[in-house]
Amino acid sequence: MLVKRLLTAIIGIPLTILIIWNGGSLFLAAITIIVLLALREMINMLCKDNIYPLKFLTYIYGVTLIIQTYIYKDNYLMLLFFIYFLLLSFIIVFQKIKFESIVYSLFIVFYVPFLIRYLVLLRMQPQGFLFILTVFILTWTSDTGAFFIGKRFGKNKLSPSISPNKTVEGAIGGIFFSAVAAIILASLFLNINTFYAVILGIIISISGQIGDLFESFIKRQIGVKDSGDILPGHGGILDRFDSLMFTGPTFYYIFKLFVI
Secondary structure, eight states: OHHHHHHHHHHHHHHHHHHHHHOHHHHHHHHHHHHHHHHHHHHHHHHHTTOOOOHHHHHHHHHHHHHHHHHHTTTTHHHHHHHHHHHHHHHHHHSOOOHHHHHHHHHHHIIIIIHHHHHHHHHTSTTHHHHHHHHHHHHHHHHHHHHHHHHHHOOSEEETTTEEEEEHHHHHHHHHHHHHHHHHHHHHTOSSOHHHHHHHHHHHHHHHHHHHHHHHHHHHHHTOSOSOSSBTTTBSHHHHHTTHHHHHHHHHHHHHHHTO
16 A cells, blocks of 8 residues: 555656646646546545435536636635525425435535635745645645654544544644644745744644545545545545645635735
């Protein structure tokens, strides 16, 4: 499993950096594909639990959210959600659809494309490449630190009912590695001092671990180990992006409110 994880990382990391650096339509296309694959995994998982979201509408609005973010940023976001909710309400009234299917259709669009779209918003900033790179590096170092520290020193379970393998020691290790990485990045290109770099690393690590646990909660409720198998050694797209779906928005608002 570790070998597969490393091989996937060796191929995936340079490709990811190249796409982020290029930005533009290539980055938009990559994010759109990721959203579609993540939506597919989410829908497939729910179907295993006999919950059937509205596939076509979910895919359409998932892609629409990403494209409107790229073109208009947040200008028509609430309008899109209102139209989506209106369509769901229309379907409830005129179709024999279970209410839970409507609720999960709304949840999926909010959970997957709404959160992932923050990566698009970050890339559109003047320092977009460096911002996205920072998010990925801090998230990856946190995940890696939590994995290896937890494997070596982990004894106390962090949340055994959700993810039995995660430990308090691993979580602390993830926070430490993320803080160190933030200090290094601050010395290279982030326009913040060491204190704020440490705070940034800590917050990003905690939000990423919450995102990881949240997806683990969903999988445990449904009764699946991985969201998919598209990434050897890593599982599905959601398994790889669950942390980024939380760290992206967190980073965006930190810099939007306090730095930019």
